[in-house]
Amino acid sequence: MRRYVIRRVVQAAGVLWAAYTVAFLVLDYLPGDPVSAMAGQGLDQTSTDPAQIAQLKHEYGFDKPVLVQYAEYLGRAVRGDFGDSVATGRPVTSTLADALPATLQLTTAALLLAILVGGGLAVLATYTSMRWLRQVLLSLPPLGVSVPTFWVGLMLVELFSFRAHLFPAFGNDGLRGLVLPAIALAIPSGALISQVLAKSLLNTLNEPYVQTARAKGAGRARVHLRHALRNASLPALTVIGVLAGQLMANSVVIETVFSRNGLGRVTATAVGSQDIPVVQGVVVFGSFVFVLVNLVIDLVYPLIDPRIVVAGRPA
Amino acid sequence: MSDSLLSINGLAVSYRTRTGRVPAVRGVDLDVRPGEIVALVGESGSGKSTLAHAVIRLLADNASIDAGRVEFDGADLTGLSEKELRTVRGARIGLVPQDPGVSLNPVKRVGEQVAEVLRLHDLSTRRSTPADAIEVLERAGLPEPALRARQYPHELSGGMRQRVLIAIAIAARPKLIVADEPTSALDVTVQRRILDHLQHLTEELGSAVLLVTHDLGVAADRAQRIAVMSRGRIVESGPARDVLDAPSDAYTRRLLASAPSLSVARPRTNPAAPAPAETPLVTVENLVKEFRLPQGAGAKRIVRAVDGIDLAVRRGETLALVGESGSGKSTTARLVLRLAQPTSGRIVFDGEDVTAARGGRLRGLRRRAQLVYQNPYASLDPRFSIGEVISEPLRAFRVGDRASRAERARHLLERVALPASILDRRPAELSGGQRQRVAIARALALSPDLVVCDEPVSALDVSVQAQVLELLAELQADTGVAYLLISHDLAVVRQIAHRVAVMRAGRIVETGATDELFDHPEHPYTRDLLAAIPGGGVHSRHYEERT
Numbered sequence: 121m122r123r124y125v126i127r128r129v130v131q132a133a134g135v136l137w138a139a140y141t142v143a144f145l146v147l148d149y150l151p152g153d154p155v156s157a158m159a160g161q162g163l164d165q166t167s168t169d170p171a172q173i174a175q176l177k178h179e180y181g182f183d184k185p186v187l188v189q190y191a192e193y194l195g196r197a198v199r200g201d202f203g204d205s206v207a208t209g210r211p212v213t214s215t216l217a218d219a220l221p222a223t224l225q226l227t228t229a230a231l232l233l234a235i236l237v238g239g240g241l242a243v244l245a246t247y248t249s250m251r252w253l254r255q256v257l258l259s260l261p262p263l264g265v266s267v268p269t270f271w272v273g274l275m276l277v278e279l280f281s282f283r284a285h286l287f288p289a290f291g292n293d294g295l296r297g298l299v300l301p302a303i304a305l306a307i308p309s310g311a312l313i314s315q316v317l318a319k320s321l322l323n324t325l326n327e328p329y330v331q332t333a334r335a336k337g338a339g340r341a342r343v344h345l346r347h348a349l350r351n352a353s354l355p356a357l358t359v360i361g362v363l364a365g366q367l368m369a370n371s372v373v374i375e376t377v378f379s380r381n382g383l384g385r386v387t388a389t390a391v392g393s394q395d396i397p398v399v400q401g402v403v404v405f406g407s408f409v410f411v412l413v414n415l416v417i418d419l420v421y422p423l424i425d426p427r428i429v430v431a432g433r434p435a
Numbered sequence: 436m437s438d439s440l441l442s443i444n445g446l447a448v449s450y451r452t453r454t455g456r457v458p459a460v461r462g463v464d465l466d467v468r469p470g471e472i473v474a475l476v477g478e479s480g481s482g483k484s485t486l487a488h489a490v491i492r493l494l495a496d497n498a499s500i501d502a503g504r505v506e507f508d509g510a511d512l513t514g515l516s517e518k519e520l521r522t523v524r525g526a527r528i529g530l531v532p533q534d535p536g537v538s539l540n541p542v543k544r545v546g547e548q549v550a551e552v553l554r555l556h557d558l559s560t561r562r563s564t565p566a567d568a569i570e571v572l573e574r575a576g577l578p579e580p581a582l583r584a585r586q587y588p589h590e591l592s593g594g595m596r597q598r599v600l601i602a603i604a605i606a607a608r609p610k611l612i613v614a615d616e617p618t619s620a621l622d623v624t625v626q627r628r629i630l631d632h633l634q635h636l637t638e639e640l641g642s643a644v645l646l647v648t649h650d651l652g653v654a655a656d657r658a659q660r661i662a663v664m665s666r667g668r669i670v671e672s673g674p675a676r677d678v679l680d681a682p683s684d685a686y687t688r689r690l691l692a693s694a695p696s697l698s699v700a701r702p703r704t705n706p707a708a709p710a711p712a713e714t715p716l717v718t719v720e721n722l723v724k725e726f727r728l729p730q731g732a733g734a735k736r737i738v739r740a741v742d743g744i745d746l747a748v749r750r751g752e753t754l755a756l757v758g759e760s761g762s763g764k765s766t767t768a769r770l771v772l773r774l775a776q777p778t779s780g781r782i783v784f785d786g787e788d789v790t791a792a793r794g795g796r797l798r799g800l801r802r803r804a805q806l807v808y809q810n811p812y813a814s815l816d817p818r819f820s821i822g823e824v825i826s827e828p829l830r831a832f833r834v835g836d837r838a839s840r841a842e843r844a845r846h847l848l849e850r851v852a853l854p855a856s857i858l859d860r861r862p863a864e865l866s867g868g869q870r871q872r873v874a875i876a877r878a879l880a881l882s883p884d885l886v887v888c889d890e891p892v893s894a895l896d897v898s899v900q901a902q903v904l905e906l907l908a909e910l911q912a913d914t915g916v917a918y919l920l921i922s923h924d925l926a927v928v929r930q931i932a933h934r935v936a937v938m939r940a941g942r943i944v945e946t947g948a949t950d951e952l953f954d955h956p957e958h959p960y961t962r963d964l965l966a967a968i969p970g971g972g973v974h975s976r977h978y979e980e981r982t
Contacts, residue, residue, distance in 0.1 A: 328538045334493055335532070336552045336603060337525030340517070350542050425542050426587045 128418070132411040139407035140197060140400065141190075147396050148186055180206060193397075197404065203397040207390070212401040215386060222292055223382035226374070227367045229298055230305035234363070238310030239356070242317035246325065247344050258318060264311025269370050273304040273377035290379035301378045305370055309363045316359045320352040327351070354425060357417055364413040368406050439506075440643050441467040441490065441611055446503030448482075448489050459485040461667040462503070467611065472634070472644040474658035474675070476651055476690070478896040479867075482667040484533075487613050487647045491528050492520055508610065526556040529604030529642075531614040531633075535596035535621070539588035545572070545599050546584030552606040568606075575602035576632045593760070594625040601633060608640050615647045622759035622923060623967040630657060630969075649896060651690060652970020655679055663687045693901035714786070715747035716884055716917050717771060717804075722780035724766050740766045742941030743780070748885065751911065753918040755928040755949070757964070758938035764921050767938070768887045771919060772804055773797060785884065802832055805878040809890035811870035815862040821848075821873055822858035828880040847876040850913075851906060868899035872906065879910065889921045904930050925968055929953055937961050 177183045181192065196203060202212035238261070245257035280300060281289035287300050324330065325348050333347045368383070375384035383402065390398035422428045448460040460482045467473045477483040488494050490505055492512060505512040512523065524530075532538040540548060550568040553559045559567040565584070572580035577598045588596055597617065604612050617633065618626035634657060637644050648654055654661050655675060662672035663684065671684040682688045724741040740763045748754045756764045769775040771782060773789060782790045789800050805828070808814035815824050825844040829835060835843065845855045851872040862870055871891065878886050891907065892900040908931050911918065922928050928935055929949060936946040937958065945958040956962045 328532055328534060329540045331493055332530070332532055332538045332600065332603065333540065333551075335491060335524055335530035337521045337523075337555045338551065339521055347540050347543075351540070427541055427589045 125415075125419075128415050132408075132415065135411050136404055136407050137194075140194065140404050143400055143403040144190055144193065147394075147399060148189075150394070193400070197400070202401040202404070205390075205395055205398050207393050207395045207398075212397045215398060216383065216401055216405055219381060219383045219386045222380060223368075223371055223375070223384060225298060226301055226305060226380070226382060227371055229302040230309065230367055231360070231363065233302055233306035234310035234313055235360070237306065238313035239317055241310075241314045242321060242356075243344065243349065245314075245318050246321040247340070261311040261315040261318070264307045265315065267307070269304060269308060270373050270377050272307055273301065273374055276300045276304055277378070292380050292382075297380075301374045301380060304377070305367060305374045308370065309367060312359055312363065312366075313356050317352060317356040320355045321348055324348045324352040350424060354421065357420065357424070361414040361417045365406070365410045368409065438468060439466040440469045440471075440508065441465075441645070442504075442506040443486075443490070444504045444506070446486070446489060446505060447501040448485050448494065448498055449501055450495070451497040451499070458501075459498070459667055460489065463664075463667075463669050465662055465669060465672070467643045467645055469610065470638075470641050470643055471660065472637070472646055472658045474646045474648060474654035474661045475664060476648055476654045476661055477664035478649060478690070478898065480666075481664045483647050483664045484615055486664070487615050487645060490613055490645065491524050491530060493524075493530070522556075525552050525603075525609075526607045527609050527611070529607065529609040529612045531597075531600055531604045531612060531617045533616040533619065535593050535600055538600055539596055541588055543587075544584065545586055545588060545591065549584070549599065549602050549606055552603055556607050558607055571602045571606045572599065574636065575599070575605065576629075577602065593621055594629060597621060597625075597629055598632075601629070601636070605636055605640065605642070609642060611643045611645065612637060613645045613647070616649065617646070618653070619649065623925070623969070624759065624963055626653075626969070627967040650969055651679075651897070652968065655970050663690065689898060693898040713749060716750045716785055717748040717919070718781075718783040719744065719746045719767075719771060720781040720783075721745060722767070722770060722782065723778045724763075724770055724775065725778045739941050741770065741777075744938075744941075744943050746936055746943065746946070748917050748919055750884065750917055751915040752934065753911065753920055753932045755920040755922060755932035755935045756938055757922060757925060757928055757935055759923055759964075761940075762938040763941040764938045765889055768806075768889055768919060768921050772806060772887055773800060774806075798832075802881050803883050804885040804887065805881065805883040807871070807874050807878045807886060807888045807891050810894050811867055811874050812894065814874055815870055817862055820859050820861060821865070824862065824873055825876050825880055828877060832881060834881070843880065844876075847880060848873075850879070850910065851876045866899075867895050868903060871895060871899075871903055875903075875906065875910070879914070879916070882914065883916065885917045885919065887919045887921070890923070891920070892927055893922070893924060900927065901930075907931055925953075925964060937964070 174183070181189055184192075193203065200213065204211050205215055208215070241257055241260060245254050248254050248257070277289045277300060280286045288297050289300075291297050321344075325344075327348075330343055330347055333343045338347070371382065372384035372387050374380070375382045376388055383405075386398065387402045389395070390402065443463055443465040446460055446463045447458065449456045449458045451457075463482075463486060465473070465475075465486075475483045475486065485494070485498065489498075489500060490507075490512070492500075492515070494500070500513050503513070507523070508527065512520070515523070539545070546565060546568045549571050550564045553564055553567055553571070554561070569580045569584050572584060575598045577583050577595060583591065583595065583599075588599070591599065601617075604614075612633075614633065618629050621629065630653065633644070636642075646654065646658060658675050660673065661675045661678040662669050663678065663686065664670070665686045671678060671682060671687045678687065679691065682691055721743050722741055722745075723739065723743050725737050725739050727737055742763070744763075744767065746754065746756075746767075756767060758764045766775065770777050773782070773792065777790065780790070781788060784800055784804065787796075789796065792800060819827070822841065822844050825847055826840040829840045829843060834840070841858075844858060848855055848858065853869060853872055853876075857865065857869070862873070865873065871894075875886075875891075888907065892903050895903060904927060907918065910916065918931075920928065920932055932949050934947065935949050935952045936943045937952070937960065938944070939960050945952065945956070945961050952961065953965065956965055
């Protein structure tokens with residue numbers, strides 16, 4: 121077990137390195153650089169002194185060969201120093217740390233909502249013996265997966281902020297401000313969980329051991345919740361691992377739509393201004409979260425299904 | 436009959452499919468008296484399982500009971516609500532399902548699963564349940580029940596899992612037990628022990644048993660009365676002796692004639708053995724195969740699946756490798772075909788040492804040694820047409836052109852007695868027996884010297900089994916192909932093997948000519964195996980004493 125975790129941590133480090141490197145190469149390949157972008161934002165291009173630009177580039181190290189830049193940045197990144205934001209001059213780590221709590225709140229709320237509503241929908245759809253209700257419920261998830269997040273966000277704002285005045289349309293204030301963005305963010309994730317879990321439940325309900333349970337005299341609800349659900353939940357759990365990434369990506373859109381401060385906004389701004397150190401930091405942090413969530417999920421599998429062994433032995 | 440415990444009258448069940456309603460049970464009458472064992476015998480698709488499940492109303496969603504009554508203990512079960520049924524299921528009628536491998540919930544401990552019945556029907560208090568469950572497991576004959584109760588189903592053997600399922604069925608001391616092919620998935624010796632125990636238990640509890648089985652031998656050994664089912668109807672029923680000794684229905688007679696387990700005492704096609712002087716086609720010397728267990732699985736990290744065996748297969752001969760599951764017989768077959776790498780030992784094919792053959796030489800072996808798998812439902816690519824399936828080996832070895840390959844496929848189909856019209860069909864459109872014929876045709880496509888048949892008929896109905904075995908014997912007589920036949924079923928072996936090697940725990944414990952070995956078994960294990968074959972009672976009349 122310990123050896124397994126150590127091996128996984130080493131793998132995780134490899135993944136982080138690869139994410140960092142790919143991000144670096146892609147950003148380097150893009151035309152332009154942050155200093156020119158900053159200069160371009162000035163009053164007009166001609167007024168900026170070329171000598172000043174050259175000096176700035178020198179300060180940030182953009183005039184050095186790519187490989188040297190890469191080695192320097194990587195060396196510092198390993199020590200936890202992702203440099204300073206080109207746009208604000210603040211250290212990248214503290215920029216991210218400041219933005220993190222708001223996004224963490226948003227994504228956690230969205231994930232919980234997605235699991236509860238998506239899972240509940242799947243259980244209800246497979247439980248009901250009314251055919252029409254099952255059809256209706258099972259047709260909701262494909263709809264949820266296919267509508268764009270930003271559109272859902274705008275519709276929610278239109279309905280519940282501008283017309284009904286129930287929730288604020290933007291900003292970070294408290295729980296009420298969290299409701300609409302969390303719902304908008306949860307819809308595609310919840311729909312995916314729902315689709316996978318419903319399919320898995322329908323398969324599981326056809327397993328012979330479900331019949332054994334019914335032959336014991338167990339009622340419908342008991343068979344559904346005590347026997348089938350746990351067996352059916354593994355594929356849904358796998359999906360949740362993938363969703364960790366999707367939620368972070370979608371938070372860029374949602375935070376922009378709802379004008380919330382957070383990692384998504386930081387990312388959007390950094391990409392817009394080619395703030396390479398910040399983008400690098402976001403990429404590495406995103407990979408870190410993704411790897412961590414999936415490690416936890418892999419460790420949870422054997423708790424749900426005793427047949428799954430971790431590192432060659434029952435956990 | 437007023438003294439019946441279960442009385443089925445005019446029961447009709449049908450399945451709703453895309454092409455309309457398909458009747459599965461058409462107007463069946465059947466009675467089970469208290470404490471009696473009634474066997475319901477039939478081939479797959481005869482409707483026997485549907486009938487058994489209709490009794491406790493555990494049918495698939497697309498099935499419906501169209502007519503008839505199922506009276507149990509005075510009440511009509513077809514009219515009960517789902518809630519009322521719950522007080523019958525598990526409490527007054529127990530079910531022993533078919534496949535112990537998949538009939539227990541994999542994520543719950545064995546003890547919990549037995550305890551659930553007790554709790555559902557208020558047969559023990561919350562506090563006493565764990566101990567009560569252990570006691571029920573002990574009654575079902577599970578060794579070390581307290582330890583087993585804490586284990587998960589996958590940690591138990593097939594036989595132990597079946598005992599757990601029996602424990603679940605008997606926990607509430609029901610008046611009727613419906614046993615749906617309770618031992619078909621188990622080895623014969625395990626089957627005998629479990630059926631003995633089930634019989635003993637039900638005698639003790641005074642429960643009646645509706646025993647659903649495809650095996651007339653099992654029915655003959657266990658039941659007081661037998662009902663034979665075919666195409667949704669009961670074609671014959673009566674006391675077991677009458678049905679077996681003087682069958683009045685043509686279908687029953689056919690079933691009796693083809694049941695391999697009943698013909699053990701009288702082999703029909705005793706094939707002429709080939710000339711023994713010749714050098715063997717395949718020789719295996721001191722073959723060993725070890726598997727590494729995952730780390731941490733106890734002190735024993737390495738398991739010897741094949742533990743130093745010697746055997747020889749002559750041209751045109753059938754050598755049967757017999758043993759129970761886990762004996763290493765299938766591993767041996769894979770080693771001989773070089774589908775697995777032996778740990779040590781030597782394999783000589785037609786004078787050439789192929790133990791370490793690679794590349795072109797291994798391909799040469801592939802061409803001359805073919806395989807027929809156990810499960811014809813899984814061994815044919817569902818997206819290939821039958822023509823493509825049969826000619827694939829020809830395409831793989833670039834034999835002939837398109838036209839000559841198609842011609843060869845037609846010819847091979849004719850050899851296995853299938854019409855050429857199925858060349859364009861898909862495997863899913865064929866029956867199990869037809870599929871196995873296709874698999875045999877594919878194995879013969881390259882005119883190999885050796886065909887390894889791994890349980891070639893164990894997935895098929897008895898009457899189909901007999902036909903496929905005859906086909907294998909005929910093809911051998913025509914082409915001179917040698918068979919290495921892997922089987923757990925001694926009855927099958929007796930019908931077509933020239934020589935038999937009995938395997939146990941990776942070793943060959945006894946080898947000999949088929950008749951010799953069946954008539955004068957020397958090793959105690961061989962004797963055990965022979966004694967466990969169901970249906971011995973039909974000819975030696977043992978069952979009279981038991982009833």
